[in-house]
Amino acid sequence: MSATEFEIIRRYFRRQQPQRDDVIAGIGDDAALLQVPAGSELVVCMDTLVAGIHFPLSTAAAAIGHKSLAVNLSDLAAMGATPAWATLSLTLPDSDPVWLESFSRAFFRLADRYGIQLVGGDTTRGTLSVTVQAHGFVPRGRALRRQGAQPGDRIYVTGTLGDAGLALQLGDQADKVLRQRLDYPEPRIDIGLVLRDYASAAIDISDGLLADLGHLLEADGADASKGASLQIDELPRSAVFTKTIEQAGPARQDLFYELPLSAGDDYELCFTAPPHAYKSLEAALSNLPVACTAIGVIDQDPGVRCLKANGEVYHPATHGYQHFGGAGG
Ligand code: ADP
Ligand code: MG
Numbered sequence: 001m002s003a004t005e006f007e008i009i010r011r012y013f014r015r016q017q018p019q020r021d022d023v024i025a026g027i028g029d030d031a032a033l034l035q036v037p038a039g040s041e042l043v044v045c046m047d048t049l050v051a052g053i054h055f056p057l058s059t060a061a062a063a064i065g066h067k068s069l070a071v072n073l074s075d076l077a078a079m080g081a082t083p084a085w086a087t088l089s090l091t092l093p094d095s096d097p098v099w100l101e102s103f104s105r106a107f108f109r110l111a112d113r114y115g116i117q118l119v120g121g122d123t124t125r126g127t128l129s130v131t132v133q134a135h136g137f138v139p140r141g142r143a144l145r146r147q148g149a150q151p152g153d154r155i156y157v158t159g160t161l162g163d164a165g166l167a168l169q170l171g172d173q174a175d176k177v178l179r180q181r182l183d184y185p186e187p188r189i190d191i192g193l194v195l196r197d198y199a200s201a202a203i204d205i206s207d208g209l210l211a212d213l214g215h216l217l218e219a220d221g222a223d224a225s226k227g228a229s230l231q232i233d234e235l236p237r238s239a240v241f242t243k244t245i246e247q248a249g250p251a252r253q254d255l256f257y258e259l260p261l262s263a264g265d266d267y268e269l270c271f272t273a274p275p276h277a278y279k280s281l282e283a284a285l286s287n288l289p290v291a292c293t294a295i296g297v298i299d300q301d302p303g304v305r306c307l308k309a310n311g312e313v314y315h316p317a318t319h320g321y322q323h324f325g326g327a328g329g
Helices: 003-013 060-077 097-113 163-173 176-183 189-195 209-218 241-248 256-261 276-285
Strands: 023-024 040-050 080-092 117-125 131-140 154-158 200-203 227-231 269-273 290-301 303-307
Touching: 003 097, 040 060, 040 117, 040 209, 060 080, 060 097, 060 131, 060 176, 060 200, 060 269, 080 097, 080 189, 097 117, 163 176, 163 241, 163 256, 176 241, 189 269, 189 276, 200 209, 200 241, 209 227, 209 256, 209 269, 209 303, 269 276
Parallel strands: 080 117, 227 303
Antiparallel strands: 040 131, 080 131, 154 269, 154 290, 200 269, 227 290
């Protein structure tokens, strides 16, 4: 490790943060030494953000700091996990103190809100790339999984869909609120914890509703024949989303359906619940600040059917969301 790397770690990443009792050794030893609570399973996920592929090169350092952790917390939320620790692998073209200060401040602001301790990482030189690994706990056997949805289950999503995709489409022209949704996604941790008691299956929406719902439908294997019917006029859209599309002119009206169905980067949860759980689930969720919306049902026909309020079938134009720059992932 070079002197500058040592200095970066000391100045920006080893600073005061919550000292969790379950961290026996954090940053500074050869590896982190961590205590998983008795009766819990460890939930681990990792996501990499590469400059120019997963975010535009113009993205603010604070947004990269926030989002690199948030996308991982979104995966923990989709598993119903309580977050605990994170590790951070940072590849930097240079050591720009202004960039590092904003990046680390935003990273720790989000980490602090969930009581997460940064327990280690790696620092290298190269094209800007940020990898975060997040760790959380679930009581043994209680994790939410992609598998488990059954015909008859209702399909729900959290928050609103399509805002981040619209911000990407509009670039510099995007409204501040839309840009915020792209740069500072809010992980749905609290909802994931509630869902442990009610949901039959869950996934987070990073690649677009249709793609990720597809993964949920495939999770039980090809033999488990099931599909979904979506009421696409019911998809939750923000006020600014609807207004922006309305003002965009007739040629862009397809985005009203296309973005909520197929744009990624929303980091909302999509989950299913069986009929006997609807009432108690919806009551439990009504205490939380973020709305959940029923958008359709699981049925026995493979594939996903998109239905308008007038009963017309809608055929989505795009399949498979490409993150910024088109490299996917
Ligand atoms: P080693 O050479 O033994 O792999 P490193 O020099 O990579 O050690 O790291 C020294 C310590 O600093 C380790 O505890 C490591 O986990 C931590 N560390 C390195 N980079 C980061 C980072 N970007 N964020 C947090 N901790 C880091
Ligand atoms: Mg190392």
